[in-house]
Amino acid sequence: EAEVAQSPRYKITEKSQAVAFWCDPISGHATLYWYRQILGQGPELLVQFQDESVVDDSQLPKDRFSAERLKGVDSTLKIQPAELGDSAMYLCASSLELGRTEAFFGQGTRLTVV
């Protein structure tokens, strides 16, 4: 069964360091999402891609976060420098097309900033 792949599963980093997460969506899915989920809350959308283009990044803290999907397939989310408040689960999801189609999630990357 096709699934969204994310790595690493767990990451511990010191504050002020750089950290990166990788996501490989389901083959053929044009839309890719990055979410952040703080313990006890629902996922919060950070950035949304359609192919290689950013559709929405209004909730992405652009002073320290960046995301790219250069070839319209896999994607990388980077944080530099990491802060204690960035500790969360980072989830990637993909869907066939933008809006009104089911989005499938990966297992996430659990980030702990110390």
Place this chain on the structure above:
Amino acid sequence: GESVGLHLPTLSVQEGDNSIINCAYSNSASDYFIWYKQESGKGPQFIIDIRSNMDKRQGQRVTVLLNKTVKHLSLQIAATQPGDSAVYFCAENISNAGNMLTFGGGTRLMVKP
């Protein structure tokens, strides 16, 4: 695995009973809705979806009801099983906001054997 939601609203049901989980949404431009199930330490898992031109959709043991008048969505689980214990989220696609898929706050379902 760690707990997904420590301070979420909780619904506790007896095994075999039916469960109803509710969700309110605020954006009248939302045209598509999804229910997700999330177990500890895992990503959300798709359960069922519904488009705004429908008011009911059924799956295997699950039914989603949509009331656009009051902006309310519910997930009904028939014959709830211990494996249904998880946190449930509703998500809405906001078509006039770049088709953003945004999530509600979630409800923890606990099934007592």
